[in-house]
Amino acid sequence: MGGMGTIHPQNDFDIYTDNHMLTLALLRACIAAGVKGFFYASSACVYPEHLQQSTYNSDSDSDVSLKEEDAFACPQANAPPQPQGLYGLEKLNTELLLAQFKSPLDIRIARFHNVYGPGGTYMGGREKAPAALLRKAAALTLLSPSDRSVHPDLMHMELWGDGSQRRSFLYIDDAVDGILRLLRSDYTCPLNIGSDTSISIHDLCTRALECANIDPSAVEIKTIVDRPVGVGCRNSDNTLVKATLHWAPTVSIEEGMRRTYTWIHSEIRQQLEALPEGAAPRVSFVQQLQSSEVIDLSSNTVSFAILLPITSRSKSAEPSHCLENLEKFAKSLIRTTRDDLVLGEPFNGGTTRFEIRIYLAVDHDDDYLLLNRPEDLLRRLGLTNVKTQICNHPKGHVCALWRDCARSAWTDECDYFVLLGDDVEMLDNGWMRRVHDEFLSLAHGRQVPVGVGCIAFTDTSFPGMPTFPVVHRRHMDTFNGEVVPDIFINQDGDPFLFQLYRRWSCSKMIDCRVSNAIGGSVEARYEKSHAKGWTFETLDNAVARLAETLYIASPPTITLDIVVPCYRVDPTLLTRILELDAPPTLSVMFVIIVDDPNSPNIIHLERLFNHRVDVRIRVNKSNLGASASRNRGMLEESAADWVHFLDDDIVPDPNLLFEVEKVIRAHPTAAGFVGNCQFPVACTMFQAAAHLAGVTYFWDIATKMDTDLPWGVTANLIFRRKNDGVEFDLRYPKTGGGEDIDFCMLKREASIKSGGGQLEPAPKVIVTHPWWSEGKRSYWRFYMWSIGDGALVKRFPEATYGDWAPNTPEAAVVIISIFLACFLQNLTLRNLLDTVMGLGIALLALLVANVIHDLYRYLVRHPERMRELKLDSKFRGGPWLWAALVEGTFIRIFSECGRLRGVVTRKEWDAFGRRFDWFAGRWGKGPRNEERRNNVERVALWLVVWGRVRFDTITVRAQRCLRSPTQPNPRCWCGLDEHDERQSATMADISQ
Template sequence: MATTSGPRRFLITGGNGFIGSYVAKALFEQGHYVRIADIKRTSYFNERISNEVLVGNLCDLSFCESAAQSMDTIMHFAATMGGMGAIHEANDFVIYKDNSTMTFNLVHAAVHRGVQRFFYASSACVYPTSLQHHGTNPISLREHDVWASAAPNPQGLYGLEKLNSELLLMQFVEKMQIRIARFHNIFGPYGAWVGGHEKAPAAQLRKALAAHMDPDTQGEIEIWGNGKQQRSFLYIDNCVEAILLLLKSDCNEPINIGSDCSVTIDYLTEIAVQSAGMNVGEFRFKYMDDSRPVGVHARNSNNEFIAKTLGWTPKISLEAGMMKTADWIRREMKKMLDGNNETARTELLGSFKTSKVIYLNRPIITFAILLPITSRGLEGPEKCLENLRAFAKSLARTTWRDTRELGLVHFQVKIYLGIDANDEFLLRRAGNSEMLNIQLLLSEEGITDVSTEICDVPRGHVCAIWRQCAHRAWKEKADYFVLMGDDVVLLDEGWMRDIHEQFTVISQHEHVPQGMGCVAFTDVTFPGMPTFPVIHRIHMDAFGGQVIPKVFINQDGDPFLFQLYRKWGCSRMIPSRLSNGIGGSLPARYIQQHTDGWTFGPLADAASALEKSLATSFPTATRKMTLDVVIPSYRVLLPFLDAILALKESPTCETMFIIIIDNPHSSKIIELEAKYAHRPDIRIRVNESNLGASASRNRGMKESAADWILFLDDDVTPQDDILVEAEKAIRSNPRAAGFIGNTFFPVASTIFTNAVHLAGVTHFWDIAAKMPQNESDMPWGVTANLIARRVQDGVEFDLQFPKTGGGEDIDFCRKKRDFSVAHGGKGFCPAPRVVATHPWWSNGQRSYWRFYMWSKGDGGLIKLYPNFTYLDHTPNSAELFLISTALTILGVFTYLFTRSSVVFLVSMGLAIATVIANIAHDMYRHLWRDMNRTKALRSSLRGIGWAVAVAESALIRMASEGGRLIGLFERGEIMLIGHRFDWFTGRAGNGPMNEEIMNGQQRMALVALIFGVLCFKFCC
């Protein structure tokens, strides 16, 4: 025997194809190591059939070298092939070139890698056609009949290539074991059955089954030729058995693997009719005696040599194999038919009743490079030629392989130069030539397919040049449109095939037409930003040949395209890199003119136009929700940001994370950018100075082009499903102005953290859990976890509020709400399942400053929203302290002139009474009157500690009231002293206001009582 015992390592080319997948499965189940190399990613089998799969082109020698590494046996099934619909004269050259290249590369790799054994899938087409013409006694083809004629005369270039490959392999019989199998019409489940590559058994079964499924049509079955052609057909299980026997044998000569029982095509069709469950007499045959290829007249395998050498004969008959194959094809047809309406079903069944002639001429995919070029803005006009030469060199280097490689597609590049009409330097002729200097330069670098567009546009209007070049390329039937600049250098080979493949992946994953989308390079000078997009002609068709709207001048055109297709989940950034010498994140050579508001009207109009185009051409394409996450960050807390940036959205939502760094001197910026700047779904921007949270959020909103924005603080830990829950909330109330999530704090375990809760300063952080779930007009929510609709309402965070926050969130929510309601929408809705956790500030260390500053800011709401304010005639603690301070000052002067300390003592007594009364009243409220409210607090504190926390909560509340009063003074709003803001903005009725007024009256009564007691004591 030729093989040793134990597992072997097999490389099976075409292992996801028909015969190759069966052999791979058999060897894998026997315990051998199986590596599949195929241009397809998967086989028909649902179960695993190999240890690994390499996807690539065997016409690429380097791929073959990689695939053959560490393998001891190569089984070469891969080929460009098919039935008579594909193997005909018109396809000869394509078939010969592809198949010979694949085999040569594999033999080269096998010898180089020291492969021990090479199995080659040859064909009965190697036999002389002279032996297979008309005759009363068809010849049974023996292996040595290849040389029966004076010279070999195989069937077409397909057969010639197979024979030449046999001869090539026999040259290496001393270096490795050679096994050659000449297959005779193998058929069975998982083989091609539609599309033109199928062989006669599958074709006739499909036609018979279609007739059976559509009984109302005329009862006829199509046959190519006169039906008298004779063939032998072998069922796949028989074939696999013979292959495995051949592998184990010492036979190094070519050997037939086929059936030696030939039948006419007429008889084969009768078997197909019976396998479909019908009677032969119910149908008549429709012979297609036109120019369709029919092949040789008679072919039959002589199995004497294989029977003698391997002891093999077929076990499964033609009829039994046809029945099994019919069952499988029937299921496949039903899969394709299910879900279609009656008209589509009838059309599909009609297509099943006929076979196609296919032509394998490779499609030529044209990449149009749209290249505006100018000699202005540089240290000298000659510099632009240096830049262009560098670009041309990089273009030639990175496209050489793609434009010359064999395979399924062929790529070509064409440059469309856009030159200003008054750029005399670039419009100079090269000597006496008709070519321009720049065209001659490109031809010197091997770039000859160049068209020049003279563009009469204002200086710096790059987008207009793009539009003009793109329109011409569209008219000239280009496939892809690459928006480039003249200072670009392409860095990575293979970007054309990578882009083409990415569009295919987009089509498959997002269920959109092939070509829909936007694919951008990785710009090493501006990581994560889609600065040089590529779009397909399907985009140009949808917009009448206009690549980007006319509102764009020289900025924002590339992100516009990326954001447009992001709405369908069809925007991608590929690893192929380029560098941009000028522009991008660096200064440009012209005055940059951004298009204000392009993320609203122009983007919305384009999306509507694209949606309308898809509704008629590809109605299954589904638009996604876009939800951006905006995170202002001063401290750049990487552990928190890591958790946020790891969040995942649902398949029906597209999310981008926008981080605005508000501390340009942070040492963590470099680390953050190193980890995340390359991701196209993350945008990191750094403010030039500390502008504050509101200004940073405003910048984040301007960076966004999404439908909705989720604001998160940089120190929250969102729940893993926050994006999914946000999407659910939005889809349940699509007309809302926004949504208020729940932001919880960790369990309060210290006196101070419990006091913070009891003081009420965190009451609105989890307001979504406290308001009715059917509420459609929430008062407001904190920006630690807030969702807002992104519309052109002019609403931003007002910078009059403090940088550290306080009131800006309420103001933002109210303005957003008012705009939405005025335009037929709703207010803010609760989203209680949109959850984040906020840590205790400074790890719970005691500090009242934050709450004091918040109140300084939110006091400004009293003037802004007089409809939500009310007058409280009883002074609060801060106002009483103000009176006490005034009395103290008066007491000082009184003492200086009268030596009387009465006024001073009165002021001190009032201050002391205020503190005691506020603490006492809060203890009364929390420990007795409203004790049921405190049960909902997340606290682990009990006993005396709880009582102390209640007392401290009064101090925090008083600090907040003090900040609010100071803010009024600083803003010159003294006349608003005594006015209070209704934090519930009327949504809870008069209850909160009445309770606050009552609390104020009770505290004032306590102050008066305690003050009286103190005065009595002092007087006595």
């Protein structure tokens, strides 16, 4: 569409040229394709201006009504037609052109008179008068009473001209009806499709205010006489169309305005809801809506500023080598921009033309380049728009050179800023047009102002990394001419820009390639210096600043980085994660930290995924362990708001990321979320025993607790990235054990201290974890886990409790100590044998007591707990269940042994007899009391079992002693002196 903000004399030549070329191309294509019918949308602007200069005469009750034959009415004899401007002339010429093709084409021509209605343009300079006035009226309804009292000048309506100019306006439904009737008719000449009832612009303004329920007398009408106003009066004569098509408009101007207002008001309300709360953003938005724009199509030149730091210093090459690199770059720049510079791009009814401006940055002490050699070289190659900056910064501060160049280009009002290096070679033609199109596409698709975004080239030397970004002038305006903050020295500036606009899903890497000879992922000519912590405060401040200028309280896109520590390096397993679909409002990046630098699969993995901008593969220099790998992914490689930790062997649910977005939006202040980590159905004895031993209980804790979870396993764990100093503690074993609990509890504590939320369950964020080692029997993993998680007793004393009854390994230590002390009192071989036998019986009794107790717990006290486990049907009862329960006892004891070993290894003697509450008090004292009860019952059961075994043993010994009273045995194994009469009597009693 094009209202008076676009169709005015300054744009005449561009409008005529572009419209006529487009129509000719379309007509040629239709004829070549054998199209039978051709409908042409002409305009009332074909009518001569001299017929439309008069205004409404109230005395004669006359108005200017234009008949179809008036298009060729001339002010004097032999004069050519004089339509309204070159826009009208192009429409009239095309009508004449189409008349020459009536034989191959069935022509229909409609001359439209100001079509309006819902769905039409209502701002930006291309809107018709009804939409413009309705928008301004709707804007006034956004003002609160306090806004009106503080800003009384806002209660006005802007009119172009004095408001006396008259027009007729046709509602969209009537226009569609007229088109359909025309297409079904056999009429081939031009025909008016318009309303024959005109109205002044001033009266139209009154109608708009009435639609908004605003008293027109309360609003000041501000006329702007220096804006385009068009002809004085225009109305459609519908005599011919009524006779030919039996058509007439049915929607009055009042009804059409009411319907259109409803739609425009709803559109504006949606924009208002996206603004931050408060009067300032609302008032600024109203001011924007109250003014109409004038578009100048002739000024569509888009300038690209090439920001190019250059140095002759090199560790190995001669100074002249830098000019060789510069020449190679310049030739590639000419080769890849030639078409864009010559042809431009049709856009908005005109042609967008491109230009290049090169901004060189040279160090103040680079004597070789200070002789103006770089600029001379570029000018000889035909690149004349060059400016050289002499910069005084420490060596290697490339980002400072970028800032100087960008500031100069910003002062020169460049449109795009391309951050490059002198050793870069451009590889693909048409990149300027492509970058420009991508920014326009982002504005349209993401509903953001034009210029919001960051476009990166594909760096063939560092695939997947946005090393050479392009930003728009809007970025420079937002940050007062600073392209990147001064925290950046020579690294991280480009990913900073990419991550900044990622918050609005406005970061994109295009397939236009560049090649970086030096730097990137390999060694550079300077010492690389990373900006520490830029992904936190620096990035957060920039996001907040950008949100303020966009009047958006928070970015609409959630950024999530999935961090996967990977030792197996199995591309098949990782593909299941890397090919997850994500909703459009969730920006996802995958960070794979390879912890086996010698894996032969690394090359294959990089070949598959390194080209993707959303996949970052990093390889540790040595095997550091899962915790160190997660720390690297979270702190060094991620810049998102949220981090999702996954194991490298899990199978994610296809809707995983959709559920992640839902749970984050439902709990935006949460510290993190514990996902649901399922195991396949336990089909083997060992798998069932692992469930029954309780070592898998917390893997699906998200399905068992409603809120405020104590911790979750890192196989499926989501946390908010904050600069709170919390990371995975490397004091825990590399193989895992306790580090996840430690991390979760500290993260939750830090979140609550800063006013955030707690750890929430995410039961629908589902992954399936395979059984370790393909389900083969191994207790070692559980043992090693327990060595680590035993350290939690000292680490979090507030979550521990005392237990006077020892657990199985502690009881075994006590038993061994007692027998050892007894043996030390009588160091004889016989006593040694007796001690070993007695100790064996005692420990065996302890094991039997644990087995019996576990059978009792699951079969008698809590049979319902087995129903919650994913067990094969054969483990639901009978001997298979009993056998699995027995093995589960061994797994539990093995885990407790590892915990005790950790306590001894760390010399945490005061942790002996203390337990860590795995629920951290969330379920009150219930879990603690149950654990205490279990240990008491096991000890009591052991005393019963051991006492019975001991009693039987003493009985047997006593009978043996009585049968051999004269045998020279100073002391029986049972502890009785067989030569003592009193003891002999006692033996007899026992025997009986």
